[in-house]
Each structure stands twice: as C-alpha cells, then as structure tokens.
Amino acid sequence: MTDSVRVRELSRRRARLRVVGRDAKRFLHGMVTNDITGLAPGQGCHAAMLTVKGKLLSDLCVYDLGEEGLLIELPAATGETIRAALDRYLITDDATLSDASVELAELGVYGPGAAAALQALGAEREVQSLPPYHLATANISAGTLYIAASPELGIPGFHLIGPEEAVAVARARLVGQGAGELADDEATVLRVEAGVPLYGVDLDEERMPSEGRLDDVFSATKGCYLGQEVVVRLRDRGQLNRQLVGLRLPAAVELPAAGTRLSHPSRPNAGHLTSVVRSPRLGVIALGYVHRSVWEPGTELQLCSAAGEPLGLSAVVSALPFAA
Numbered sequence: 001m002t003d004s005v006r007v008r009e010l011s012r013r014r015a016r017l018r019v020v021g022r023d024a025k026r027f028l029h030g031m032v033t034n035d036i037t038g039l040a041p042g043q044g045c046h047a048a049m050l051t052v053k054g055k056l057l058s059d060l061c062v063y064d065l066g067e068e069g070l071l072i073e074l075p076a077a078t079g080e081t082i083r084a085a086l087d088r089y090l091i092t093d094d095a096t097l098s099d100a101s102v103e104l105a106e107l108g109v110y111g112p113g114a115a116a117a118l119q120a121l122g123a124e125r126e127v128q129s130l131p132p133y134h135l136a137t138a139n140i141s142a143g144t145l146y147i148a149a150s151p152e153l154g155i156p157g158f159h160l161i162g163p164e165e166a167v168a169v170a171r172a173r174l175v176g177q178g179a180g181e182l183a184d185d186e187a188t189v190l191r192v193e194a195g196v197p198l199y200g201v202d203l204d205e206e207r208m209p210s211e212g213r214l215d216d217v218f219s220a221t222k223g224c225y226l227g228q229e230v231v232v233r234l235r236d237r238g239q240l241n242r243q244l245v246g247l248r249l250p251a252a253v254e255l256p257a258a259g260t261r262l263s264h265p266s267r268p269n270a271g272h273l274t275s276v277v278r279s280p281r282l283g284v285i286a287l288g289y290v291h292r293s294v295w296e297p298g299t300e301l302q303l304c305s306a307a308g309e310p311l312g313l314s315a316v317v318s319a320l321p322f323a324a
Helices: 024-029 076-089 114-119 164-176 184-194 228-237
Strands: 006-009 014-020 044-050 056-064 070-075 096-099 105-110 135-140 143-149 157-162 242-248 261-264 267-279 283-291 300-304 310-318
Touching: 006 164, 014 024, 014 076, 024 070, 044 076, 056 076, 056 143, 070 076, 070 157, 076 096, 105 114, 105 164, 114 157, 135 164, 143 164, 157 164, 184 267, 184 283, 242 267, 267 300, 283 310
Parallel strands: none
Antiparallel strands: 006 105, 014 070, 014 096, 044 056, 056 070, 105 157, 135 143, 143 157, 242 283, 242 310, 261 267, 261 300, 267 283, 300 310
16 A cells, blocks of 8 residues: 555444443453453453354454443444343443444544544544554544554554544545545455454354454453353363464466365365455465464465365465565
8 A cells, every 4th residue: 555544434344332330341351352451541452252162253342431431343243243242241230331333433544644644633642652452532623533553454554433523524634635545455455465354254153263363352361251261271272273374376366255165185175265355465365264284384275166176276375464
C-alpha cells in the first residue's frame, strides 16, 4: 500500500458491546481468555470466548473506557452469539450488558501516515506510540472518539470508535486531507500477507484458538475461564494436530477456492485452504490448516478436489507472516 492514509468502514463489519457496573471487570475476566482485571483505563487486549470444550466462539477486543465501562469489539457475525452467551452467565453480578453497535460507529484508519492524521484530530496522548489494543481519545465538536491501535492488517492501523456523527466528521476531515478508501480486496491481501485469520473465513466454532495461531488472546497468569481446562491440557501435552500456516502457490494459476484440499504422500488428507489472494508483492499466497506432520516451512503439498483428485498444482508451506 503506497498511500499514506487509507480509511475503511467498519461499523457493519464489527459489533460493539458494552459492560458496565461494579462487577463488570470481574465478570468478563471469568468469561474470556485474557486478563481483564489487569486493564487500566486506556488499555485493552485481544481475547477470545470459548465453549466449555475449548472451541472458539469468537475472538474479540476488550477496551477499558474508565467510567464508561468496558467496550467489547468483535466480528459482526459473532456479535449476537457473544451477547447471548454473556447474558446467559450474567446472573448475580452487578453488571449490565448492552449492545452498543447502533450507539457507536467505527472506522478503520491505516497506513504510515495514520497516526499523524489521527493525532491532528486532537488525540490527548501520543497515537504513534500506542501499544496494540490501547486507546487514545480525541474530543471533537460532534463527540468523543476512541482511537484504538489495531494490528489486524499487519501495517499501522487504528479503529476509530464513537458516535456516528463524530466518526462521520472525523472521516470527512481525513478524506479532506487526502485519505483514500481501502477496498475490501486490498484489505484481504494485507491481512493474508500478515497471516492474520478472520472469523467466519479462517476461524469458526470448530477451531481452538491455538490452531488459528491466536497466541495473544491468552494470559499465562490468570485463573479460571470458560474452556481453560482444555486449553491448558492442549498446551501442556503438545497435542495440537493442525495449525494455520502460510502457503505459496504458482503465480500464474487461477486462484483456487477456499476449502480446496491439500495432500502429501505421507498424509493424503493433509489439510485445506481458507483464504487465497493474489498479492502484488508476493504473488499467489494463501492461509490454510495443515497437519503437524507436514507443516514445516518448505514442505510441498498438492492441491486436490473435494473428491481427492489431484489438480496438478502444488503449494509450499511458508512461515507467517509472509516475507518478500
């Protein structure tokens, strides 16, 4: 991406939930995989909510908004599932859960010039130095905006969250200063280059977080949470059988479909593709799940049809993120 600043509408792609009340942190801490009680205002983290069997209901971001409570930001596809799951466990806690998706809009701002452009909106702290998932706020005439550092495309990126009018004003200012639009296919290429899985494409309820390389959703020190027993057993015994890997394909091929099977002489059912793109920098690359016996970088796999018939194409396992 050569443009200094690009913007992307996220209001419909992401859902937003709010948890407020004296027990808000304690309650959410027991529901998700990362440390919530350790957050201070202006801090956040990447986390996940699991089933009791350790399977992934959704990955999500949790932000500590101070007196405004906790904000949960997550894929729109899992918003209702997570809201219902949290509500089911919210019984005696002094906390209130609400859907803030209509109340708050969201805009992605990306590129090498993104931090400076957002700083110019009036951020109260240095945007450039924000750790992933930490926040700055900017007060503009239309309301308060939260600026959350977000690494999901592998480039400098931020999620701008606030009242719809305030987000619209901020977007207009950014575009007025020369920001361009980041198209969906461009965002997908950047995401795959960075090796970042997307729920609903590379992740679903049949996956465990470690299979999708969501290592940053876990706290190594926190206590009990839903699905923890399975997660700890898997970690301690090293029983992960499949994991998301990068794959390089011949540049001239037509892009194979997601779900295309992968085969190896030692493992006919070696895995399958999930995301496939044509990168201007790297050629045809993909993300996919591969069995542990053939997931070492450099391993050559064959593409097969759903019936197991060879397609005459190969893919080479690559480390993530992809390197030029």
